Amino acid sequence: MSGSSPLALDWPLVRPRARVIVDNDFSGDPDDLVQMAHHLLSPSVEIRAIIASHLSVGDPWDRSTQQAANALAKINELLDVMGLAGRHLVLKGAETALPAPGRPQVTPAAEAIIAEAMREDTDLPLYFAAGAGLTELASAWLMEPRIGKRITLVWIGGPEYADIAPPPPGSSGPEYNLRIDIAAAQVVFNQSDIAIWQVPRSTYRQLLLSYAELLTNVRPHGALGRYLADNIERVMQWTSGFRHGIGETYVMGDSPLVTLTALQSSFEADPSSSSYVTRPAPEIADDGSYVPDSGGRPIRVYTQIDGRLTFGDFFAKLQLAAQI
Numbered sequence: 001m002s003g004s005s006p007l008a009l010d011w012p013l014v015r016p017r018a019r020v021i022v023d024n025d026f027s028g029d030p031d032d033l034v035q036m037a038h039h040l041l042s043p044s045v046e047i048r049a050i051i052a053s054h055l056s057v058g059d060p061w062d063r064s065t066q067q068a069a070n071a072l073a074k075i076n077e078l079l080d081v082m083g084l085a086g087r088h089l090v091l092k093g094a095e096t097a098l099p100a101p102g103r104p105q106v107t108p109a110a111e112a113i114i115a116e117a118m119r120e121d122t123d124l125p126l127y128f129a130a131g132a133g134l135t136e137l138a139s140a141w142l143m144e145p146r147i148g149k150r151i152t153l154v155w156i157g158g159p160e161y162a163d164i165a166p167p168p169p170g171s172s173g174p175e176y177n178l179r180i181d182i183a184a185a186q187v188v189f190n191q192s193d194i195a196i197w198q199v200p201r202s203t204y205r206q207l208l209l210s211y212a213e214l215l216t217n218v219r220p221h222g223a224l225g226r227y228l229a230d231n232i233e234r235v236m237q238w239t240s241g242f243r244h245g246i247g248e249t250y251v252m253g254d255s256p257l258v259t260l261t262a263l264q265s266s267f268e269a270d271p272s273s274s275s276y277v278t279r280p281a282p283e284i285a286d287d288g289s290y291v292p293d294s295g296g297r298p299i300r301v302y303t304q305i306d307g308r309l310t311f312g313d314f315f316a317k318l319q320l321a322a323q324i
Contacts, residue, residue, distance in 0.1 A: 006083040007224055007321040009043055016046045017269060019124045020261050021113060023051040023093070024254065025132035025180070026078075027070035028061035030231035032131050033078055034314070035254035037224060039129070040082060041317040042262035046124065048116050050075055051109045053093035053132045056180050068092045081227045082321075093136045097181035101191070104139035113140035117147035127261045131156045131254035133180030138187035141194060148193035154260050156253055157185070158200040161290065164277070164303055165202035174288025175201050182288050189296075190283045196299040197260060197276070203302050204253035209311065211236075211248040217315040222322030255314070256305045263309055273306035 022039060024032040039047060052071035055062055062070055072092045079085050091112055094105035104110065113136060117126055128137055128151050141147055157177030160167050178185050188194055219229035232250055239246045256274070265272035280296035 006087065007041065007222075007324055008082075008084065009041055009317060009320060011043055014043045016044060016124060017264070018045050018261055019048045019116065019122070019126045020045045021049045021051065021116060021126070021128050022047060022257070023053055023109075023128065023130045023132060023136055024075075025053050025055045025061075025067065025071055026074040027052075027067050028055050028059065028132075029253075030228070030235060031250070031252045031254045033074070033231055034228055034252055035131060035257050036075065036078060037082065037228060038255065038258045038314045038317065039262060040079075040084065040088075041321055042258060044264075045127075045262045047088055048126075049089045049091060049109075049112050051091050051093050051112075051136055053109075053136060054095050054097070054180065055132070057096075066095065068095045078227070081223055094139070097133065097135055098138060098183040098187070101138075101183045101186045102142065104142040105135055106139065106143065107136065109136045110139040110143060113137060113151075114144045114147055117150045118144070126151045128153045129257040129261055130154070130177075131257055132177055133157075134184040134188050135181045137194070138181070138184035138192075141192045142187060145192070152195040152197060153188065154197045154199070154257055156199045156204050156256060158198055159288070159290070160200055160202040161279075161301060164200075164301070168201070168205065171201075178284070178288050182284065182286065185284045185288075186286075189281050193297065196281060197302065198299060199256045199260075199302045199305065203305060204256060205251055207252045207255050207305060207307055207310065208249040209252050211250070213311070213315075214250070217311075218318060221318040224321060225318050252311075255310050256302065258314075259305055259310045260302070263306075263313060271302075271306075273309055274302055275304040276300040276302040 054067040091109040093109045159175040218225045260271040278298050281299045282290035283293050
């Protein structure tokens with residue numbers, strides 16, 4: 001399946017206002033494909049690099065030892081569907097987590113993060129939009145700590161904060177994205193000076209797309225709509241053996257990466273329609289829990305994401321792209 005022409009919305013009245021590096025585990029949950037397609041259709045941001053990263057060891061989505069390589073193949077598949085093959089810098093991240101909090105994984109992806117962060121020829125803010133573990137960003141900071149003041153991490157990850165929300169029923173162990181590389185999260189939270197906009201599990205679980213919306217607002221809109229719907233329906237089929245299945249909604253947990261970067265307010269640019277609290281960055285313990293640190297640097301913890309804007313914009317861009 002291949003797009004006949006590049007699906008990139010060219011609006012003369014909209015210019016890039018920010019740079020974005022996307023890092024996601026594309027061989028896992030296909031909500032990252034929805035996020036990536038949405039980002040690529042958003043002309044207010046420059047996608048400076050796309051990093052295909054690993055999952056946890058033995059993850060049910062991809063039990064192989066080549067998760068990053070498989071993620072790379074998946075993102076290239078999406079780019080082909082969108083007619084964008086060869087138009088973006090796509091890099092394979094490390095295949096394993098950090099061996100220890102002070103030891104980076106030196107990869108071309110980590111080196112690309114440093115190169116982009118250290119640019120002097122642009123004043124566009126740089127966001128690192130991560131819907132997976134933090135191996136590559138932690139490695140880049142360990143290799144060149146000066147990037148800390150030059151980049152903002154928008155991270156889908158981390159468990160609930162006890163004073164904000166309870167964990168979901170039946171949850172156990174570290175939160176999914178944190179579990180991928182706890183040592184990397186310890187580098188970013190406990191050691192670095194990187195600005196953090198965190199979307200913890202209690203918040204990213206709010207982004208529910210109904211199956212009816214998938215059938216009416218995604219699938220009918222061109223090759224891209226069919227491709228994204230097919231990937232979600234494959235998961236629905238795979239999980240049909242679960243007791244009671246997964247119902248008629250799907251968590252688009254990575255979509256806040258678009259909301260918080262591309263869909264900021266017009267004047268005084270900021271994700272003004274989503275809500276957050278500011279608190280000292282906690283330390284991350286070896287078991288993935290938070291350790292309060294009153295001296296931690298202030299971070300944003302998002303408590304609510306504007307779902308109307310997120311999904312409304314995504315559906316509209318899919319429809320417009322299908323007309324190209």
